[in-house]
Amino acid sequence: MTDVSSELDDQAALLRQLHEAPELLQVVNVWDAASARVVADLPRTRAVATASHSIAASHGYEDGERIPLDLMIAAIGRIVDAVPHPVSADLERGYGDPGGTVRRAIGVGVVGANLEDAMAPFDTAVAAVRAALSAASAEGVSFVLNARTDVFLVDEGRTVGEKITEAVRRGRAFLAEGAACVFVPGALDETTIAGLVEGLGERRLSVIGSPGSVAPDRLEALGVARVSYGPWTQRVALTAVQDTASALYAGGGVPVGTRVLS
Numbered sequence: 737m738t739d740v741s742s743e744l745d746d747q748a749a750l751l752r753q754l755h756e757a758p759e760l761l762q763v764v765n766v767w768d769a770a771s772a773r774v775v776a777d778l779p780r781t782r783a784v785a786t787a788s789h790s791i792a793a794s795h796g797y798e799d800g801e802r803i804p805l806d807l808m809i810a811a812i813g814r815i816v817d818a819v820p821h822p823v824s825a826d827l828e829r830g831y832g833d834p835g836g837t838v839r840r841a842i843g844v845g846v847v848g849a850n851l852e853d854a855m856a857p858f859d860t861a862v863a864a865v866r867a868a869l870s871a872a873s874a875e876g877v878s879f880v881l882n883a884r885t886d887v888f889l890v891d892e893g894r895t896v897g898e899k900i901t902e903a904v905r906r907g908r909a910f911l912a913e914g915a916a917c918v919f920v921p922g923a924l925d926e927t928t929i930a931g932l933v934e935g936l937g938e939r940r941l942s943v944i945g946s947p948g949s950v951a952p953d954r955l956e957a958l959g960v961a962r963v964s965y966g967p968w969t970q971r972v973a974l975t976a977v978q979d980t981a982s983a984l985y986a987g988g989g990v991p992v993g994t995r996v997l998s
Contacts, residue, residue: 741876748847751822751880754782755916756939760956763964765826767791768811769818771973774997776819784819785850786812788826790970799967805831805840813844824848824882834864835871838879842872848880850919853906855890862909869914882942882962883910888922896928904935917942917961926950926958933959 754761763783766772767790775781789799791811797803812825825846830837834851841849851868853861865883872879887894887903894902907918919942920932929950932941938959945952945965955963980991 744842744845744847744877747822748878748880751783751824751848752878752916754822755880755961758939758956760952760960761962762952763824763962765790765965765967765969766815767794767970769814770997771969772815772818776821777997781821783822783824783848784815785824785964786815786826787966787970788828788850789967791826793967793970801828801831805837809840809844812841812846816845822847822880824850824880826850828852829854830864830868835867838868838871839875842875842877842879847877848882848916850882850884852884853886855886855892858906858909861885861906862913865910865913865915881910881915882917882919883907883913883915884919884921884942885910886921888920888924888928897931900928900931900935903932907932907936907940911936911940919943919962919964921966923949926954929955929958929960 761783763785764775764781765785765787766775767787772784776784788808791808792799792803795803795807795811816823823846825841827837827841827849829852838849849868851864853864856864865881869879869881885903885906887899887906903920907920910918917940918936921944923946924943929941929943939961941960942962942964943955943960945963946968952963
């Protein structure tokens with residue numbers, strides 16, 4: 737193992753420990769070097785996660801692998817270079833080549849990632865997880881995969897109970913391939929989260945935080961491993977920009993207390 741891969745593997749081991757610890761891992765999603773630095777500067781930050789939606793938006797692209805992979809990897813690399821913490825990257829569906837995409841992410845210093853199933857057929861989704869982790873292993877990195885299933889984002893006429901069953905079926909298969917945890921985004925209430933934790937095991941479920949979602953202290957008590965915030969952090973920032981612009985146009989000034997952060 738080279739010195740570089742050894743260093744990355746150490747960061748991957750730290751990231752995995754953070755997922756397995758009794759304390760909930762909160763990762764505040766970032767989209768460029770400036771946002772990464774201001775989050776990394778906070779004493780409670782332990783890891784940083786990118787948001788594909790936010791990176792795409794900052795470059796003028798819609799979400800859903802519309803931003804070219806070269807541009808996405810370059811943006812992620814600048815984030816890695818800006819912070820001392822382990823970085824988990826949102827790699828969407830893997831751009832048609834989960835293994836190759838993970839290799840490229842590792843090449844810029846990433847030690848973990850989200851990988852979406854987009855509700856692909858079960859065997860296809862499991863094979864994508866296997867390919868991603870096999871590629872990471874070949875690079876000498878114990879990659880921390882946050883394997884995502886979109887069961888709760890797709891309306892196929894299933895009941896909540898049926899969605900839990902399918903998310904657990906897929907999630908267990910992802911975990912068996914070596915994923916660190918299972919990301920189930922959606923507007924989940926406490927009962928649903930408890931059912932997912934029961935099916936997947938404690939500290940194996942990852943969820944997304946959004947306005948009105950279950951509070952972090954309750955997520956920790958329910959046995960959730962990780963909460964991230966996807967595009968919401970960028971939306972908060974852009975809301976502040978638009979509100980400030982409106983205030984300036986109305987004759988106001990730059991808000992008192994504005995800090996120099998970057």
